[in-house]
Amino acid sequence: MDRILIRGGHRLAGRLPISGAKNAALTLMPCALLTDEPLTLRNLPRLADVDSFGHLLNQLGASTAIEGTRPEDFGRVMTIRAGKLTSSEAPYDIVRKMRASILVLGPLIGRCGEARVSLPGGCAIGNRPIDLHLKALEAIGAELETTAGYVRASAPGGRLSGGRYRFPVVSVGATENVVMAAVTARGGSVIENAAREPEIVDLCRLLVAMGAAIDGIGTETLTIEGRDRLHGATYAVMPDRIEAGSYACAAAITGGTLELAGARAADMRATLDALVEAGVTVEELADGVRVSADGPLRPITLSTAPFPGFATDMQAQFMAMLLRAEGASVLTETIFENRYMHVPELARMGADVQVSGRTAVVRGGAALAGAPVMATDLRASMSLILAGLAAAGETSVSRVYHLDRGYERLEEKLQAVGADIERVGDG
Numbered sequence: 001m002d003r004i005l006i007r008g009g010h011r012l013a014g015r016l017p018i019s020g021a022k023n024a025a026l027t028l029m030p031c032a033l034l035t036d037e038p039l040t041l042r043n044l045p046r047l048a049d050v051d052s053f054g055h056l057l058n059q060l061g062a063s064t065a066i067e068g069t070r071p072e073d074f075g076r077v078m079t080i081r082a083g084k085l086t087s088s089e090a091p092y093d094i095v096r097k098m099r100a101s102i103l104v105l106g107p108l109i110g111r112c113g114e115a116r117v118s119l120p121g122g123c124a125i126g127n128r129p130i131d132l133h134l135k136a137l138e139a140i141g142a143e144l145e146t147t148a149g150y151v152r153a154s155a156p157g158g159r160l161s162g163g164r165y166r167f168p169v170v171s172v173g174a175t176e177n178v179v180m181a182a183v184t185a186r187g188g189s190v191i192e193n194a195a196r197e198p199e200i201v202d203l204c205r206l207l208v209a210m211g212a213a214i215d216g217i218g219t220e221t222l223t224i225e226g227r228d229r230l231h232g233a234t235y236a237v238m239p240d241r242i243e244a245g246s247y248a249c250a251a252a253i254t255g256g257t258l259e260l261a262g263a264r265a266a267d268m269r270a271t272l273d274a275l276v277e278a279g280v281t282v283e284e285l286a287d288g289v290r291v292s293a294d295g296p297l298r299p300i301t302l303s304t305a306p307f308p309g310f311a312t313d314m315q316a317q318f319m320a321m322l323l324r325a326e327g328a329s330v331l332t333e334t335i336f337e338n339r340y341m342h343v344p345e346l347a348r349m350g351a352d353v354q355v356s357g358r359t360a361v362v363r364g365g366a367a368l369a370g371a372p373v374m375a376t377d378l379r380a381s382m383s384l385i386l387a388g389l390a391a392a393g394e395t396s397v398s399r400v401y402h403l404d405r406g407y408e409r410l411e412e413k414l415q416a417v418g419a420d421i422e423r424v425g426d427g
């Protein structure tokens with residue numbers, strides 16, 4: 001299995017291109033199931049999760065063609081054709097590997113009037129139930145039956161009625177699923193306390209480009225008028241705000257300067273505000289964000305929250321960065337119950353972090369030393385990379401497949417801005 005080796009202590013400087021957003025890609029791709037016309041997605045990141053989602057669409061009978069990009073380019077163009085579907089089932093083997101597979105549930109009921117999707121089970125960062133996905137779909141007319149680890153959803157008469165649902169807790173994935181199901185319902189739907197993440201805005205914009213009628217995009221109330229049919233479209237995936245935020249932390253932890261080319265400041269306001277509070281300089285450019293850190297960092301207090309709050313997907317990277325701040329920072333994780341798996345690994349590099357329940361106290365300022373560490377989930381892996389960039393000596397991060405799920409060509413991008421980082425095989 002591959003590992004990533006980092007020899008730390010190099011200040012990063014230069015221009016680093018930001019890829020298309022993984023979490024947007026994974027909700028835009030299933031929209032192809034809603035039409036028999038082709039959907040072309042541009043700026044799709046080259047990531048293991050995107051490939052896996054492509055395979056899932058293939059299993060359902062859709063074709064996926066990658067066009068017009070050279071291997072050296074970042075991003076890809078993919079045309080998905082779901083002229084005729086041959087299956088409406090997402091099997092356990094795929095859902096188990098990639099939770100986002102449950103995002104075919106909504107579009108499949110919309111298109112086929114039925115779907116059978118494996119229950120995903122827990123994952124490294126928490127229980128992550130899908131009860132809200134199911135309740136929201138039920139509220140717009142789906143009939144559900146759960147047996148033998150699968151949920152079978154159907155629309156009476158082949159088409160959902162539409163309806164009203166208020167989420168008791170904000171859920172990104174459940175909002176995505178119900179919106180994708182509601183756009184082709186017979187009647188209208190009102191979704192209250194909807195997630196407002198930029199990826200949801202991206203999803204709604206694509207659906208509108210396909211002929212859907214959605215009001216209130218970017219707010220917590222989405223009003224949807226069902227359409228008889230949607231058509232094809234060509235659409236560019238939004239830039240990855242979490243990738244951009246992660247590399248902003250890389251500039252900060254190494255005392256460097258990075259121009260995050262293509263990053264959209266408006267999508268990552270809470271991250272940028274927290275960076276400024278920690279003493280990092282942030283400049284908004286015409287097409288990107290420049291982040292630099294030349295003085296010492298300051299400790300801060302942060303709590304994760306749904307958008308526009310501070311993203312849970314940035315918590316691990318901030319923890320690593322705050323190991324360079326002089327003093328104690330306090331992080332509180334409110335979204336997932338088990339999202340401090342990086343702490344024991346960071347401790348192996350000399351980090352002083354005390355976790356109590358959902359709160360972590362990060363005492364920064366101590367020197368970090370390179371060590372062999374193990375990635376546990378996607379964002380946790382990035383926190384280990386960041387710590388490695390700042391640590392003295394060599395850090396070896398194993399279980400790199402977590403990183404490959406969400407960071408396009410990580411080592412290439414970091415090498416280009418001065419990091420001493422390489423991927424090595426174990427064999």
Ligand code: UD1
Nearest residue numbers: 023100128129130131132133170171172173174313335336
């Ligand atoms: C998405 C993102 C993930 C991010 C998360 C929160 C994708 C592919 N993944 O995950 O990177 O960390 O948003 O910003 O876009 N919940 C329930 N029942 C449900 C659904 C969710 O209780 O049916 C709970 C979850 O356990 C969690 C909270 O709601 O505590 C938020 O989860 P949710 O927003 O749904 O996250 P995901 O869509 O899974």
